[in-house]
Amino acid sequence: MKMMTRATVLLLALATAACTNPDRFGGGGAGADGANGVNGGLAGSASDPTSPQFFNQTIGDRVLFAVDTSTITPEGKTILDGQAQWLLTNADYRAVVEGHADEQGTREYNIALGFRRANAVREYLVSRGVPSGRLEVTSYGKERPIEVCSQESCYAKNRRAVTVLSFSAITS
Amino acid sequence: MFKKLMTLLFVVLLGTQAYALEIDLRNPQVEPLPIAVPAFQAENAAAQQVAADISRLVVQDLTGTGLFREIPPNAFISQVSSFTQPIAYPDWRAVNAQGLITGAVTVNGNQLVVKFRLYDVFAGTELGQGQQLVGTVDGWRRMAHKVADAAYSRITGEGGYFDSRVVFVSESGPKDNRQKRLAVMDYDGANVQFLTDSSAIVLAPRFSPNGDRVLYTSFESGFPRINVLNVANVGRQQLATAPGEMAFSPRFSRDGRQVIYSLANGGNTDIYRTDLASGQHVRLTSAPSIETAPSLSPDGSQIVFESDRSGTQQLYIMPANGGEARRISFGEGRYGTPVWSPRGDLVAFTKQNAGRFHIGVMRTDGSEERLLTSSFLDEGPTWSPNGRVIMFSRETQGAGGTSAMYSVDISGRNLKAVPIQGGASDPSWGPLQP
Numbered sequence: 001m002k003m004m005t006r007a008t009v010l011l012l013a014l015a016t017a018a019c020t021n022p023d024r025f026g027g028g029g030a031g032a033d034g035a036n037g038v039n040g041g042l043a044g045s046a047s048d049p050t051s052p053q054f055f056n057q058t059i060g061d062r063v064l065f066a067v068d069t070s071t072i073t074p075e076g077k078t079i080l081d082g083q084a085q086w087l088l089t090n091a092d093y094r095a096v097v098e099g100h101a102d103e104q105g106t107r108e109y110n111i112a113l114g115f116r117r118a119n120a121v122r123e124y125l126v127s128r129g130v131p132s133g134r135l136e137v138t139s140y141g142k143e144r145p146i147e148v149c150s151q152e153s154c155y156a157k158n159r160r161a162v163t164v165l166s167f168s169a170i171t172s
Numbered sequence: 173m174f175k176k177l178m179t180l181l182f183v184v185l186l187g188t189q190a191y192a193l194e195i196d197l198r199n200p201q202v203e204p205l206p207i208a209v210p211a212f213q214a215e216n217a218a219a220q221q222v223a224a225d226i227s228r229l230v231v232q233d234l235t236g237t238g239l240f241r242e243i244p245p246n247a248f249i250s251q252v253s254s255f256t257q258p259i260a261y262p263d264w265r266a267v268n269a270q271g272l273i274t275g276a277v278t279v280n281g282n283q284l285v286v287k288f289r290l291y292d293v294f295a296g297t298e299l300g301q302g303q304q305l306v307g308t309v310d311g312w313r314r315m316a317h318k319v320a321d322a323a324y325s326r327i328t329g330e331g332g333y334f335d336s337r338v339v340f341v342s343e344s345g346p347k348d349n350r351q352k353r354l355a356v357m358d359y360d361g362a363n364v365q366f367l368t369d370s371s372a373i374v375l376a377p378r379f380s381p382n383g384d385r386v387l388y389t390s391f392e393s394g395f396p397r398i399n400v401l402n403v404a405n406v407g408r409q410q411l412a413t414a415p416g417e418m419a420f421s422p423r424f425s426r427d428g429r430q431v432i433y434s435l436a437n438g439g440n441t442d443i444y445r446t447d448l449a450s451g452q453h454v455r456l457t458s459a460p461s462i463e464t465a466p467s468l469s470p471d472g473s474q475i476v477f478e479s480d481r482s483g484t485q486q487l488y489i490m491p492a493n494g495g496e497a498r499r500i501s502f503g504e505g506r507y508g509t510p511v512w513s514p515r516g517d518l519v520a521f522t523k524q525n526a527g528r529f530h531i532g533v534m535r536t537d538g539s540e541e542r543l544l545t546s547s548f549l550d551e552g553p554t555w556s557p558n559g560r561v562i563m564f565s566r567e568t569q570g571a572g573g574t575s576a577m578y579s580v581d582i583s584g585r586n587l588k589a590v591p592i593q594g595g596a597s598d599p600s601w602g603p604l605q606p
Contacts, residue, residue: 070439096394103567106508106522106551107375107598108421108434109478109485111396112441112462115418119439138395138418139436143373148347150548150569 052093052165055086062162063121067155068105070116072124080121083163084128097121098162099139102155107141114139114161121161193271193292193299195239195328197560204241205270205327207234208293210252211245212275212286219284222309223277226286226316230273233320233334236360237561238586243269255287264293271299273323282308286315290323300326313362314605321604333556334359337602338563339377339386339403342366343575343595350595354388356403359556359601361592367406376421376552377401379602380428386600387411387422387431396420398433400448412451419444421464426472432456434464443477443494456494467511467519468492469536476500476510476519476536487521489536500538509552512536513559518582520553520562531564533582544584552597557604563590565597 046053055061061083063076072080087093099114099121118137126132147154195202209231214223234240250263255276264272275288289302303322307315314335321332342355342364351370354377357363368374372392379386386401398411398419411431413419422433425445432445441462446453457463461481468475469492476489482499485506490497501507505525512519516536523530523543529550534541549567556562560582566589567575575597577590590596 103549105524106465106478106485108464109462109480109508111420112434112436112464115436115441116439116462123439136395137438140373140391143350143375143391145348148571148573150571150573 049086050090052167055083055090055163055165059083059086061164062160064156065117065159065161067102067159068113070113070120072120077124080124081128084125084130087125087130087134092167093165094134094136094168095166096136096138096164097125098164099137100144100158100160100162101142102158103142103145103150104155105142111139111141114141117159117161121163125163193295193327197239197328197330202239204235204239206243206268207231207240207271207273208243208245208248208264208267208269209234209273210248212277212288213252213255215255215276215278216280218279219277222279222284222312223275226277226312226319227273227275229313229316230275230320230323233317233360234323236588237324238581239324239328240271243267255289259291261291261293261296264291269293271323271327273319275319279309282310284309284312284315286319288319288322290326313358317358330560331558331604333558333561333601333604335605336557337379337383337605338554338577338590338599339367339379339602340577340599341374341377341597343597344370347571347573352597354386354401355596356386357590357592361590364592367401367403376598376600378423378600380424381426381603382428383602383605385424385428387424387433389420389422396436398422398431400431411446411448413446413453421466423467425468426470432466432468432475434466443475454493456490457497465509469512470514470516476512478508478510485524487519487538500534500536501541502538503541511553511555513555514557515559518559520555522551522553522564531562531580533562542584544580544582545578545587550578552599554599554601556601563599563601565599567597 046057059082060079063079097118099118101110101113122135122137145158147157209227212223212227214220231242235242247267250260252274270293272291272293278285284307286305290299292299305315305318317334320334324332336359337356339356342353343350345351352374353370354367354374356365372390375389377386377388389396390399396418399408401408418436419433422431430445430447434441435444441464443456443463443466444453459481461479463479466475466477473492474489475492478485479488485508486499487501487507487510488497488499505523507521507523509522510519518533520533523532528546530543531545531550531553532543547566548569551565553562553564561579563579565575566578567573574595577596577599580587
């Protein structure tokens with residue numbers, strides 16, 4: 001029984017990883033038309049604190065929002081504090097903050113709401129010292145859910161702002 | 173006694189109504205009008221098949237409105253063997269046909285000639301004059317739509333909508349990796365043609381007033397931007413906006429020269445207007461709230477849009493050049509995606525209330541709100557050219573949820589899916605074709 005529980009936990013953990021990881025949507029989706037994000041692809045070990053992997057998994061690349069709001073939660077602030085610290089240490093990275101909404105809403109409104117969320121994250125990171133020129137925002141509205149059920153458990157994960165890193169020397 | 177008299181009067185009035193070949197579209201209780209459409213005469217051998225196809229499609233268009241019902245050909249007493257032969261009205265009255273449409277078709281190479289006549293059977297007269305249309309064999313569906321439009325228009329006294337096209341988003345793939353392409357189709361789902369590939373998310377296409385161009389939102393760059401696409405040659409051009417500003421939710425002005433749209437700068441979304449020729453843009457709203465989904469009145473003087481300035485999404489009307497806006501939606505729930513009707517009297521919208529979505533209409537002062545549909549997710553209404561039918565997107569719930577296009581009469585009747593392959597969303601109904 002104990003073995004069973006452990007196996008289930010492991011499976012669940014794997015399933016969660018499989019669900020939440022590919023925010024870049026593989027080949028044909030937003031990954032192809034998004035910015036040159038490295039969150040899903042670029043190597044580096046999660047134990048190396050300068051790697052994007054560490055940013056994505058150990059710090060956390062996303063914050064979640066309550067229904068129809070763009071207020072950063074206390075949990076969100078902890079994650080964003082970590083993101084800001086990382087971005088200040090790893091000055092060669094830029095980021096696009098992508099705002100998303102759940103499917104309960106009209107298309108245009110959800111795009112505008114996604115912008116609000118992405119911008120709330122950007123403003124928070126800037127308030128923690130990240131130069132504003134390194135951060136862009138975009139919004140996919142309800143076009144790119146990561147969870148597909150029509151229940152709050154999925155909606156809660158889809159109402160998100162994801163900080164997508166890209167590696168580039170900063171000009172200008 | 174008075175009541176009895178009123179009932180009698182009512183019956184007499186109804187009686188008159190039933191014998192005139194006309195449909196009053198303002199009367200929502202209308203019974204489908206019985207029509208007979210004998211197979212159109214093939215005037216040469218090459219026209220055999222297309223003559224039969226055209227008459228079937230005329231019937232499909234008319235009965236598809238819910239306003240007509242077909243008298244089945246096997247009930248006919250009289251056959252029509254020549255387009256010029258006099259009509260045996262008693263035979264058509266006997267099968268209770270109120271309207272009769274006859275036609276003749278000739279094919280010469282790729283040229284198609286269609287002649288038709290419409291008769292008021294009970295009055296024993298022709299309604300309007302016989303008409304001849306010339307087109308191509310490939311374009312036979314359009315010819316049938318034109319015949320049906322003419323019949324619809326003579327009987328209802330209003331413009332038709334069958335010979336029109338709809339631009340929409342064709343969808344495929346799972347919900348978390350949906351592929352979207354722009355496509356156009358005939359109003360009935362036939363002749364689907366793709367305008368873009370699926371390499372980037374595309375949303376909410378809008379036809380220009382004469383149907384020559386399409387505005388849409390593309391995520392090609394990873395940021396939403398507005399493109400203008402030329403339907404004939406599929407050439408594309410990006411709408412000029414300032415850097416760092418992301419644009420979506422566009423619509424053409426009635427003259428097709430300007431675009432009203434939403435622009436997000438930082439976290440704030442407002443409404444702007446851009447002149448396509450000069451690229452000059454004007455900001456029309458400046459509030460910290462979300463202002464989006466603008467739609468112009470037919471006379472171009474006002475804009476209806478949605479805003480959450482009150483705390484939730486609601487509908488507002490402002491002058492076309494900006495200025496003070498008045499709220500028009502006051503029911504329960506949230507209102508979005510307003511679209512001004514071609515006649516100017518109504519606004520169609522999406523309403524979200526108590527976990528359901530509805531397509532509805534209200535007068536431009538917000539009165540007489542009527543909800544036409546209800547489902548897990550209905551959104552994005554678009555008007556038929558004559559303002560009598562609304563098409564919209566309906567998405568089903570759950571992991572396997574898919575999107576389809578539906579149409580519904582503004583009376584709330586005749587709800588039906590547009591029959592096309594695969595998923596589809598965001599229809600925009602174009603004009604009646606010349």
